[in-house]
Amino acid sequence: MDSNELNSPGFDIPPEIKGQIAITSLDRIYNWGRSASVWPLMFGLACCAIEMICTAASRFDLARFGMEIMRPSPRQSDLMIVSGTVTKKMMPTIVRLYNQMPEPKYVLAMGACASGGGPFKEGYNVVSGVDRFIPVDVYVPGCPPTPQALLNGLMKVQEKIRGESIKNSRWYKKGSDLAEIPIPILGPDLIDPRKLDLIKNEAKLQEQA
C-alpha cells in the first residue's frame, strides 16, 4: 500500500506541505500494519498442505505478503489455514488450536474439504467443513487450489482485515461471542458439546419409537 492509499480522504492538506506529510485514520494505519504481517499457523492437514508449502517456497513466495513466518505455535499466529480434509479424530485438536490463537484471528478454509467436506464428505470420519466448529473468514475452492489460488485467498483475508474498524470489530468489544469454543469429544462418534440437548432429545425420540 502506498501513501496515497493510506491517506484518508476528508482532510485537506495545504499544498505547500503535500508530499511531506500524510494524514490517515487510526483504523487505516492499524489495519495496514496488521494486513501486511499476517503470521499463518504452520498447520498442514492433507493434500492442500503440499500446495501451501509450495506457496511458501520460492516460486510463489509468501514472504512478499509478509506471511513468511509460519509459526508452529498457535500462540504466535494470526491466521489458520485449514489446508485439507478435517477428520473427526482431528477435530478436537483443531478447536483447541483455534482457542489458543490470540485475537484477532482469522481462518482460511483451503480447498473443497475444509470448506464443505470435499470429495470425502460422505465418509464416516470426515467433518463436513471446518465451519461447523470454527468460524471461517475466507473459502478457497479447488481440489487442491493451486498456489496462485491460495494467494488469491490470502489477499481476500488482507482485504477483510483492511475493511475492519477498531470501533465495531468484535475483537475489541466486551461481550460473549468471544467465549472459547467447546472442544468436541470423541465418543462413539464425534460429540459436539453445543449439541448435547439435541442429542438427548434424539435419544428420547428413538426410545419412544
Place this chain on the structure above:
Amino acid sequence: MTTPAAVQTLDLSTRFPDGATPDARPGYSGWLVDKSRLVEFATALRDEFGYDYLSSVTGVDYLPEGKMEVVYQVYRTTGGSGVMFKVQVPRQDPVEVPSLVSIYPGAEFQEREAWDLLGIKFSGHPDLRRILMWEGFSGFPLRKDWHEPYFEEEAKPYKNRWPDGKIVQAESNNPYADNIAYPPDFSPEAESFDPEKALYDALRKYQKNEIGLNTDHIIVNLGPQHPSTHGVFRVAVMLDGEEIVNLKPVMGYLHRNHEKIGERNTYLMNMPYTDRLDYLASMSNNFGYALAVEKLMGIAPTERADYIRVLMAEMTRISNHLFLIGTLLNDLGAYFTPMLYALEERELILDIFEAVAGSRMMCNYFRFGGVARDFPEGTFQKIKEIFFERLPGKIDEIDRFLSENEIIRSRGVGQGVLTAEDAIRYSVSGPMLRASGIPYDLRRAEPYSIYDRFEFDVCTRKNGDIYDRLMVRFDEIRQSIRIIQQAVKQIPPGPVTSVKPMYQVRVPAGEAYGRVEGPKGELGFYIVSNGKPTPWRYHVRAPSFINLTAFGPMCIGQKVADVVGILGSIDIVLGEVDR
C-alpha cells in the same frame, strides 16, 4: 500375476494334505488354509519354502455367504511371484483368527487395521487396539452391513442426482444436521470417554532396564500438530531422560475412508480418488490401480500408453524424492534452504504434469487400457530440456550441497539403523528396504508394465541408517532419469488407449492384486469384484503405512531428538498412511 503356474506346482498340497486347498472359486487363486493350521502353514512357508516377506494382510467381508476372509500375500525377497493364502471364518462375533505377528512382525499394523475396520480379532496379537479410528468408536466401518451417517445408496451413481436433481445437502437428511450418528442406547452424560487410555497402557509395557539408576519415565506426545510430522501424525514416546524406551505411532488423523468410499464408487470413479492417497506421487497410485483393474478385466494398454505410463511414473518418483530430500533436511535442522532448492526442481516437473494431465498434483491421468489423452505438443521438448539438460546437473549440485556436510553426516550416519533382517521381518519396502542392503525392487524382482525393457540399477546402500536412506534417494533419482531418457528415445507413435473410452467398465468376477514400485515402496491394490459396476472389496496396501511398523523398533534406544529425523527418513505421506 499373483499365482502363476510356477507357484501352483509348489508342493503345498502334499505338505499340507488336509489343511490347505487351492482356492477354486472362479476368478480366484491362491490357497484356502484351515484356521487351525494357519500358524503352521505360515511358518512352513517362511522357513521351508523361503517366502520371507509378508506383503499384505487384509480382510474381506463376504456378507451374503456369511463369511469373513483374511487374505495374506507373501513373497520371496530374492524375487519372483508370490503366494496368496486365505483363511475363512464364519461371520459371527467374535470373528477370530490367529495372529501372524510372531512369524511376520510386519503384520502388526495391518492386523490392527483389519481389527479396527472389519472387527476381525487376531488372537495372540501383542497390541490389538484400534489404529485408524479412535478407541471407543462404535462399529466396524468396513463391514458391509455398517452404514455411515451420510449413507445414501449402496452404489454410485445415486438416483437423486438425475433427472430430478433438486440439490439436497447430505446434512439435511440427518437429525443432527451433521455427519454423526450414535448407537441407539447412547446417552452422552452417562458415559465418560477416554480414547487415550489404551494407548498409554500400551506405552507402559516396555522392557525395564534393571541396570543403573531407577528413574521415573515420562510420556511425551509429538503431534498431531507438530511441524516435523509432515501432516497430522502423532508419536507417543516413553522417555528415560532423553532416551526412548518405548514408542507408539498414533495415526488416523487423516483417515478419510478411502476404502469404504471406494467400495461404493464405480471402478472409474476410484481413479481420481487414488490420486489423493499418496498425494506427492499421484501417477504411481494411478498406475497400481490401473494395473490391478486391467488384470481383472484382462486387457492391456497400448505400446505408446505403456511408455507414457513409465515416463510419468518415473517423473513422479523424482518429484517425490525431491520433496523428501527437502523435508528430511528440514527435519534435520537445515531450515528451508535445501527445501527451496529441491522444490524449485519439483516445480519444473509439476509444470509438465499440469500441461499433460491438467493438474499439478491430482493428475487423474491413467485409464483402464491406456491413459486419458496423448501428450500435448511440446511436451517431449520440455521433458528433454528438463531431464536431459537440467536435472542431472541440478541433482549433482544438491548432492554436492548436502551429502558431505558434516552436520548431516553426524546426524545421519549410524542413527536409526534398520538391519537387513529386521527390514524384511517388518515388511519394510521401497527405498527403506534397499537402504538396508536388500536389492529388492519390484521393477526388477517382478517386472510389471514394460520395465523389463530398460537398463537401470537397483540402488542399494549397506548400513540402513538415516544417511543411507537419504543417499539411496539421490541414487534412485539418477536411475529414474536414466529410465526417462531411454523411454523418450524408444517411445513409438500410436494410440494411447486400447479400448474405447467408457465411463462404465465391465469387470468380471474375481480377485486381483496389482502392485507397483511406488516412490515410497510397494504399492498394492487388492480388488475383489463380484461382476457389478462397483468393487466388492477395494484394499490399498499402503507402503508408508507398513513402513511405519519398523518405526518403533528403530527408535528404541535412540535420543528423542532423532525421532524426527528417523520419521523423516521413512518418507511418510499421511494421505497414504491413514487413507
Place this chain on the structure above:
Amino acid sequence: MNDMYGKGILKGLSVSLKRFFETYLDDLSWIGRRYNTDAGIAHRGSKDARGIFTVQYPEEKIPVPEEFRFIPFLVYNEGPNGEKNLLCTSCGICAKVCPPQCIWIVRSTDPATGRPIPDPAEFYIDADICMNCGLCAEYCPFDAIKMDHDYELAAFGRHIYNKAMLSKPTKYYESIRPENATRENAARAAKLAARTAPTKAD
C-alpha cells in the same frame, strides 16, 4: 573421514554462494526484460531458470496450460437475440460419472405433454465437494461441460453454483482451450457430414 572437518560444509556453502551470485548475473543478463514480461515469466519456468525463481502473483501470473482444470462450467451458444442455448441435453452422464456425486441436474419437461426435453431446467455443482477430476468433461458426449481455467474464486462464503452461474459462452471456451475446441468442432462437423451424406444419396 580423513578429510579436514568442515570441508563438506564449505563445499555446501560454495553452492549457496554460487546461487547467490547467479541471482545478480541473471538479473543483469535479462536486464529490463526479466519481470512483468511474458518472456521473463517463461524464462523462470524453463530449463535455464536460475537466480530469482519467484513469479510475483498477482502482478505476474504463470500462464495456465490448455489442459488445466479447475471447476466445471457449461458451454452455451449465443442465439441471435442474446439467448443462451446450452449445449447440455441433460442426458445425465456427467452426474453419473462424477466420483464425489457433486452434480445435480433437473431435466425439463414439456408442460404440454409432460415428456422430457433435452435441456436442463436447473444444474447445480457443489464446488465444495467437487474434486476437479475432469471426468464430467471427459465423458460428456455433447462437449457441453468443460473445465474452467479461472482459479481466482476465493470468497467470503461457500461455493454452490447453479445453472446461471455456470453458463459461459462458446467464445470463452474457445479462448481458453483453442486446440481442444478446434478438434471437437472438426469432429462434430465430420459427424454431421456423415449423417447428412447418406440422406443425399437416397
